[in-house]
Amino acid sequence: MKTMTNTNALQQARALTQPSREASLKRDLSVSQFWKNNRNLIEDAWAEWEIEKKEDLLVPDETLLDPRLRQAINDAWEKPEKENAVADLWEEIIPGVFTAQFFDLERLAEFRKYLEATVHSGIPIRAPYGIQLNRYGMMLDSRSEGHLAAPNFHVFYNEIMDRYMRPIARLLLGTYGYDNQTFGFSIQYNPEKDKDLHAHTDASAATLNININLPDEEFTGSEVDFHDQTTGKVVQTIFEPGKAILHRGNVPHATHPITSGERSNLVVWLYGDRMQIPRGGTNSYGNVNNKEFKDISAENITARKRWSMPDGPKDTIAPF
Numbered sequence: 001m002k003t004m005t006n007t008n009a010l011q012q013a014r015a016l017t018q019p020s021r022e023a024s025l026k027r028d029l030s031v032s033q034f035w036k037n038n039r040n041l042i043e044d045a046w047a048e049w050e051i052e053k054k055e056d057l058l059v060p061d062e063t064l065l066d067p068r069l070r071q072a073i074n075d076a077w078e079k080p081e082k083e084n085a086v087a088d089l090w091e092e093i094i095p096g097v098f099t100a101q102f103f104d105l106e107r108l109a110e111f112r113k114y115l116e117a118t119v120h121s122g123i124p125i126r127a128p129y130g131i132q133l134n135r136y137g138m139m140l141d142s143r144s145e146g147h148l149a150a151p152n153f154h155v156f157y158n159e160i161m162d163r164y165m166r167p168i169a170r171l172l173l174g175t176y177g178y179d180n181q182t183f184g185f186s187i188q189y190n191p192e193k194d195k196d197l198h199a200h201t202d203a204s205a206a207t208l209n210i211n212i213n214l215p216d217e218e219f220t221g222s223e224v225d226f227h228d229q230t231t232g233k234v235v236q237t238i239f240e241p242g243k244a245i246l247h248r249g250n251v252p253h254a255t256h257p258i259t260s261g262e263r264s265n266l267v268v269w270l271y272g273d274r275m276q277i278p279r280g281g282t283n284s285y286g287n288v289n290n291k292e293f294k295d296i297s298a299e300n301i302t303a304r305k306r307w308s309m310p311d312g313p314k315d316t317i318a319p320f
């Protein structure tokens with residue numbers, strides 16, 4: 001519990017001058033200092049913003065998600081032996097890459113409106129700069145400087161990570177033991193600015209990439225290629241509204257230039273303590289501790305273990 005609340009944090013946060021894109025791209029020391037120095041103020045501002053807006057702001061929760069997925073997930077938490085019903089909702093495109101309906105299309109517009117409101121809050125938000133700087137995205141995980149710290153959003157984000165993504169990744173990708181830590185950001189492609197993303201792997205054990213485009217928000221181009229390293233084949237995916245792709249972080253992928261419209265996604269990662277990823281994992285971020293291997297044999301992991309929370313604490317290191 002905080003002992004003192006800053007009652008006009010929102011006003012103060014809105015008056016801050018955010019670091020420039022150039023300084024952010026150069027990873028200038030002043031940029032990190034800005035986010036560190038203002039962390040508490042900005043977090044208080046988000047809490048105030050939520051209260052100020054409470055009459056007309058959605059409280060995001062799992063009812064935004066696809067009803068079939070929700071049902072299967074809730075059943076599996078209650079009875080882990082029913083987890084196959086979750087697996088059945090996911091289609092495997094190539095080894096280690098799966099797709100399913102994630103958001104309920106009937107509710108997605110409400111969630112987008114909520115995200116729009118966060119962008120227009122006037123509170124400084126840090127765009128993700130992993131491989132490239134994505135101007136229209138934001139950091140989502142509390143480990144990240146300048147993340148979207150609206151308290152209600154955080155409840156929802158944690159629900160997605162803990163109740164949905166972690167057990168699904170354990171089930172489909174066998175990531176148990178490499179999934180204590182969470183990370184996430186949003187991205188948006190458009191033909192003027194952030195057009196594409198060159199081939200890379202993620203510094204994650206598992207990545208869940210969720211398209212949040214509405215059915216009437218069409219785009220052309222922007223296909224995402226996944227490389228099947230066992231056969232050398234490339235599968236080209238086109239993100240449909242509300243659909244998610246779950247993949248091992250080490251499956252190489254690349255995004256074609258978008259030629260019209262916009263595409264908005266939430267990209268969330270799971271990886272182990274000290275950024276461990278399963279054996280054989282390589283990535284394009286160059287900062288993964290992949291020397292410590294664990295010997296976790298998939299056969300020893302029971303359904304009950306998959307549908308459980310990790311026991312270790314969440315650390316505070318951010319991949320970018």
Ligand SMILES: O=C(O)CCC(=O)C(=O)O
Pocket residue numbers: 187197202209224253254255265267
């Ligand atoms: O274009 C996409 O949806 C893929 C994004 C991606 O791979 C990433 O942000 O690491």
Ligand SMILES: [Fe+2]
Pocket residue numbers: 200201202253
């Ligand atoms: Fe990626």
